[in-house]
Amino acid sequence: MSNMHIKMTVNGKAVEGLAEPRTLLIHFLRENLNLTGPHIGCDTSHCGACTVDINGKSVKSCTMFVAQAQGADVTTIEGIAEADGTLHALQEAFREHHGLQCGFCTPGMITRALRLLQENPDPSEEEIRYGISGNLCRCTGYQNIVTAIRAAADQLNTAREAAE
């Protein structure tokens, strides 16, 4: 089958490339665009390690054809820190609260948590657990991930109030 000319916005930049329509978005991101932050954990739509943000939704990029993302606005873990390298509050909180051990699930966790906090800036512990239930972690037991997300929510809310 012939290649498609793929164009999309990734982390705020217009990107393009040639790929077969059947190419999974995760492969396009990792192999064509060299964005190896999103990981392939299960390849069966379960683990969430491949989570990216597409048009305002958290999506498992192993379960989307690149053709479906034609024209989309995509954010990966690489696009979450400031341009000068200053970490996002979520990234800081994961570091501060030991929200990771091996780090394999972390890009997916943080990308998902970012969308969760955008939709619900003040989540309860239960809402956080439910909100990240599509992301598996084999190391932490989740407790510190939940703590980190809650701490980031506080941090972001304080910063928002200060700005108002």
Next chain:
Amino acid sequence: MIPGSFEYHRPGSVAEAVALLSRHSDDARLLAGGHSLIPMMKLRMAQPEHIVDLQDISTLHGIAQDGDTIVIGALTTQNDVIGSNVLAETCPILREAALLIADPQVRYCGTVGGNVANGDPGNDMPAIMQALNASYRAEGPNGVRNIAARDFYEASFFTALGEDEVLTQVRIPTPAAGHGAAYVKQKRKVGDYATAAAAVILSVSGGNCTAASIALTNVGDTPLYAEAAGQALVGTNLDAAAVDAAVQAAQAITQPVSDGRGPAEFRTHVAGIAVRRAIALAQERAS
């Protein structure tokens, strides 16, 4: 896991999608959220040569009230269902069920149309649509027709939908004001299909049950509308004998397979518990 090659189409209207399906007949598949089809294509259990992606067809989105019918566009996602005020007020069982489907990422993509058209007995929406007596609107080369959810499912992955038809809407008769409904699902973990699940919708007046419908998920080759189970409740005050009769009538039509979710006998047992709990919840919620 790499799916087979295909040619990709993104039509802008239902008519165009139908034309593509007609032109490529049995080699084409519609793609909605992709969260059932893509996993199957990765396993090469499906190898369509043409993929017709519905995402640009704006008329397939949205939830609306049309007289006494709730109309859900096929591309409405499970996440949209959870966020819909109209549904929360008029038909809360859909939200309750959507919250039990898969996980947040899957719900952002998975659509109501895909869930009901897929034909996997594990899908949760079909049994609920049967309990609600919903119908599906299908558009094909010969025009538009409505198919009752209760007549739609023929066998696992076989439905009444033609190969050249697009399911455009799910149409639900607005449940009676004051009805009580519940969807009770037992699953092993987040993201699992039901071991067994039951949808119950009923109305109560002066302590007596005036209408009831019951349907079951994942305990047969298709979703199961348990007509006799609902009938066993109507005209009773939902006492223990009536509930027992409904549970038995529902269990009698189950034909589950034994799999990782448990042996067949266990799944029939769980179906009975789901029916019992759903009746109790629906009764509590009815007013």
